[in-house]
Amino acid sequence: MTTTLFSGGHVLTQDAEGREYRDGCVLVRDDRIAFVGAAADRPMEPVDRVIDVTGKLVMPGLINGHSHLCMVFGRTLGPEKRLLEWLDVQMPLMAAFDQEAMYVAQMLGCLENLKNGNTSVVENLFSTHPEGYPPEDAAFQAMRDAGIRGTVARAFEGRHFHPDFMETLDQQARRVTDLAHRWQGAEDDRLRLAIGPLLPWCMTEEMYRETRALANDLSLCLHMHVAESPEFNQLIARHFGRDIRQVELLEETGCLGPDVQVAAVSDVSAHEIDLLARTDTRVLLDPPTRLFWGTGFPALKPFLDAGLTCGLATNGPAANCGQDLFESMKYACATAKTAANDPLALGRHRVLRMATSEGARAIGRDGQTGRLEAGLKADLITVDLRQPHLTPNLDTAAALVFSAKGTDVRDVMVDGRLLIENREPLFIDEGALLRQAEQIARCCLRAAGLSHLCP
Ligand SMILES: [Zn+2]
Missing domain, CATH: 3.20.20.140 (Metal-dependent hydrolases)
Structure with missing residues (x-):
């Protein structure tokens, strides 16, 4: 069993009651969320890894x-x-x-x-x-x-x-x-x-x-x-x-x-x-x-x-x-x-x-993902709120909808597995993938007789 604790951030659960925790935490046990709530209320069990999310928002993917x-x-x-x-x-x-x-x-x-x-x-x-x-x-x-x-x-x-x-x-x-x-x-x-x-x-x-x-x-x-x-x-x-x-x-x-x-x-x-x-x-x-x-x-x-x-x-x-x-x-x-x-x-x-x-x-995945709730799959992201275009943070929901961008996402976990950490993919060689994609895309364009579209 592996446990990860996201600690010190603002947690937006998107649960039925729309609960938020200003000083919240999310505890992940293997592939599922084990606890969501105020940091003061978290179960005092040893965890394998603590991810400090101070200044960040934790929300469902x-x-x-x-x-x-x-x-x-x-x-x-x-x-x-x-x-x-x-x-x-x-x-x-x-x-x-x-x-x-x-x-x-x-x-x-x-x-x-x-x-x-x-x-x-x-x-x-x-x-x-x-x-x-x-x-x-x-x-x-x-x-x-x-x-x-x-x-x-x-x-x-x-x-x-x-x-x-x-x-x-x-x-x-x-x-x-x-x-x-x-x-x-x-x-x-x-x-x-x-x-x-x-x-x-x-x-x-x-x-x-x-x-x-x-x-x-x-x-x-x-x-x-x-x-x-x-x-x-x-x-x-x-x-x-x-x-x-x-x-x-x-x-x-x-x-x-x-x-x-x-x-x-x-x-x-x-x-x-x-x-x-x-x-x-x-x-x-x-x-x-x-x-x-x-x-x-x-x-x-x-x-x-x-x-x-x-x-x-x-x-x-x-x-x-x-x-x-x-x-x-x-x-x-x-x-x-x-x-x-x-x-x-x-x-x-x-x-x-x-x-x-x-x-x-x-998309038929209710009860599996989309909310931060104990028992659901641990699919979550962190968003860096400490940026000029997100300051002052007077209304977090409005900031997310009207000011935030995908590039503000810092960490990404799916199924309890941290895939992106501080914008770095942990299991994909991004540089190699981009080079390969650039090369293959141009090969396909040539094969399709469309090279003139990208001189
Ligand atoms: Zn379409």
Whole structure:
């Protein structure tokens, strides 16, 4: 048994009562939190290691509910393009990946998430299907090696897509069943598999129903992009040949429910919000990426008024050029206030829950992570409060949401294992990884005939 004590800091628990301890401590025993509370009340047992967090905040690790680490090599390529044109650059680049490229991309993405304080990430992976190795294995291996709490949400593309990325329903069923046996719940449930369509116009209604049935058979969550913009809903109506919007289609095909995570939800009607709420479907919001595309953002307040469980996300590092969930918190508030013309539309305490406890519930990990509470997994971060942009610290929640950045995160623990200490990764050679990623990204660009984009 190993025990670690975080001592001397300000502890923000994010528990149901919203408890905070100014002179608090967190005791970790093996992979779980053993005690959270005032330093004076801690059990007097010998500990193996004391980490002095004076001047720092200790809080739950952040939950990044939707990303595409598989696109990290496309970061900064095409920021002035429309989404579908941008995909025309990104897809050939990804089609040039081999197993090593996918592993290195995923490792880089994991490290970026960890250094931003994201202890959990959902990787919405789409890829070609090379003979010899499943690309999802490379993603899982990277998550296993990086130590992050990760879900690989494997995206299905059935038709009208880049030919190398498409597969049949039979191929999906076979590949997903194999993956589920190898990875679902691996590393003491640190790793999970989810499935879902990448985009609605790469699906038929039968494909939606069969994907739902497969998820049910294997007890997997569904994870997918939904109603990203008005243009997407228009494409859906044209593709399915009738006047239907995406959430209505999901309801018809049985693809709503508490085990369904819908990401990027932007253009939804009041009726669709009602459908999401009645089915307790989980929503993942990525405001910086919505602003990046300039195609509109969700009003948010109607989601909260409807009682929806909402998590936060960055979306992929190529789609908003970063993985900073502090940025997502800030822009969630900013867009909610703007849409409602109401400064109370989304408050700092609620958005902090969306990044932690509510975010964990949104991705089906409530009761495992997202709060500092005895018995839960020890996924926590420290934030350095002694900095010019965080001084004076008159309201810690407001400082975290509106002033803090991912680079303020100093230490990161997942599953009781300290992965980052004072911003230094303890188990990843960061310098070597960055050099390797730079080299492989340029090789993939050359192979894809895209070298002219980065002279
Ligand atoms: Zn996405």
